[in-house]
Amino acid sequence: MSRTVPLMLQLSAADPRPISRQIIDAIRLQIASGELPVGAQLPSVRGLAKQLTVNPNTIAKAYSELSNQGWLDSRQGLGLFVAAPRQQLSDDERERRLGIAIDSFVAEVVGLNYTKREILDRMDAELKPVLGQTHSKRRA
Known part of the structure; x- marks a missing residue:
């Protein structure tokens, strides 16, 4: 067990x-x-x-x-x-959801007075542990 x-x-x-x-x-x-x-x-x-x-x-x-x-x-x-990874969404749906997430993210950070480089560096640091895995396209 x-x-x-x-x-x-x-x-x-x-x-x-x-x-x-x-x-x-x-x-x-x-x-x-x-x-x-x-x-x-x-x-x-x-x-x-x-x-x-x-x-x-x-x-x-x-x-x-x-x-x-x-x-x-x-x-x-x-x-x-x-659960074991499985592709559940079509490529079009994955693209649509990514667009929504990015639009939301941009709307949230635009007024925080960070430079583009600071934002990208922070995003890279946050995503690296997740997307560095072999199952980076696990699910949307």
Whole structure:
């Protein structure tokens, strides 16, 4: 039987994203970077809710969305596990979603008074651990 992998997630009340979105984004990043390997078992809804001191429904919502997106597999009676990579989106849909993400990012950073070089250097540093993996085109 698999051993549950502890999730080290940082949640912030100052973050404009809802708590469930922060959890989803953090888990997706850990999977994409390889920090959570394929087959790793995630903590139970109640266990993670207790660890993060959030409502169990918030964890259930995040886990459900990750499962629906293909990031997690539910195994009856055993729990949730990191799913094997599979291409779920067409190239057109991937391109559309990338465009939306970039547009949103640009709208957020344009007024922060950083130079283009500072922004690109920061993006490179943030993406390097994720896109440096062999499964960089894992999922959108």
